[in-house]
Amino acid sequence: MGRKRAYMAIGRTIKGLAVHFCILTSVFCILTSVFCISPAQAQKKPGVVAVVNGAEISVDDFNRELNRIQRIVLNTGKPLTCSQVTRLRTEVVEGMVRRELLIQESLTKVKVTEAEINEALKKLKEQYPSETDFTNALTEMRISPAALRKQVERTLAVQKMIETQFASKASVTDKEIWAYYDRNRDSFRQPEQVRASHILIKTDPQWDAKKKAEARKKIDDVMAKLKQKQDFESLARAYSEDPSASKGGDIGYVRQGQLLKPFEEALFALKPGEVSEVMETRLGYHIIKATDRKPETTVPFENLKDRIRTLLKQEKGQQEANAYIATVRGKAKVEISLPPEE
Structure with a gap:
């Protein structure tokens, strides 16, 4: 992904382990949630909105989470009333308290190895085009490698505790699996x-008519060779200016909505073996060939049974973890000091 998309992705991960107390059990979600660390959290000690067994939750982090949720609500077209904002502020800080308690409990109950942390960091880096892009993202967010490593350890501890202490012990019946399906x-x-x-023979909107005509002649020459029964794959390797040329022009299976509309319309009008104008x-300029077609299908129950079982075990584990943290919350030393409403 490009730089802009990378930072958009970082922004989307803020929802990890957030106000609704959802316990993330997906490896990818756990890994990407490390970017919940904010510049303020990494570089300075701001005012605090809560202290949980001695661990501080910053006002900056609280405001960021509150604003994120308010934006989601506003996007539904239903503005929040003053009383709803007041209630939401309480729910947000309570969610952050429970998240911190979950992390604290996880770190006391499970051990995250250096190898696991290294593997998690490796997977996180793989979400970026290069090591430089990854480093630039950290620099932009003002997150040090040490802070990143610590947060990875914390989120992996949560994942591990939920799996070992709750999800693995949950029971799921075949009836429940079928009902979900x-x-x-x-x-x-x-x-x-x-x-x-x-x-593909590429063109550019800034080209003059002469240069574009040259590109048109190239594609017309290729079409002439095809009409002489020359092999499509060989011609793609020889003339196409698309990266797929090395694979004989093959771009794999595609669904409607994945490609440029004119290309898609031409492709889906073809039968297997047919070539477009x-x-x-x-x-x-393109010449398109349809090589196979798969009709719409529904994935059979048996193919999904094990995956649904795992999902339902995770959901039950999440529910058990939520109940457990609610109990821990009653015993924890928690001080909350919400900032004044703006």
Whole structure:
């Protein structure tokens, strides 16, 4: 992903272990949630909104979480009333307290090894195009490598405790698994897919008419070779200016909504083995070949049974963890001091 997309992704991960007390058990979610560390948290000691067994929750982090949730609500088109904002502020800080308690409990009950931390960091880095992009993201967020490593340890401890202490002990029946599958059949539908190959001769909107005509001649020459029964794959390797040229033009199976609309319309109009006429998109001139087609299907229950069982065990583990943390909350030393409403 580019720099802009990388930082957008960081912003989206703030929801990890947040106000609704959802316990993240997905490895990817756990890893990406480390970017919940804010510049203020990493570099200075701001005012605090709560102290949980001696651990401080900063006002900056509280405001950031509150603003995030308010934006979500506003996007629904239903503005919050004053009383709703007051209640939301209380729920947000309480959620952050419970999150901190969960982390504290996890660190006392499970051991996260250096190897596990290193593997988690490796997976996190793989979400970026290069080591430099990853380092730049940390620099932009003002997160030190040491702070990142500590947060990875904390989030992995949570994941590990939920799995070992709660999810692994949860019981799920076949009846529950079927009920989940039946309720969510629409989610298990796989839309029609077409496998495509193409030959691309690139153009640029800034080109003059002469240069664009040269590109058109190139693609027309390729089309002439195809009409002489020359092999599509070989011609793609020889002439296409798309990265897929090395694979004979093959771009794999695609669903509607994944490609540029003109390309997609031309592709889905083809039967397997058919080749389109020359068509144009903002990328340039294309010749498209459909090589296979898969009709819409619903993934069979048996193919999903084990995955649904795991999901339901995780959900039950989450519920048990929430109940456990509620008990711990009653025994913890917690001081809350909400800042004045703006």
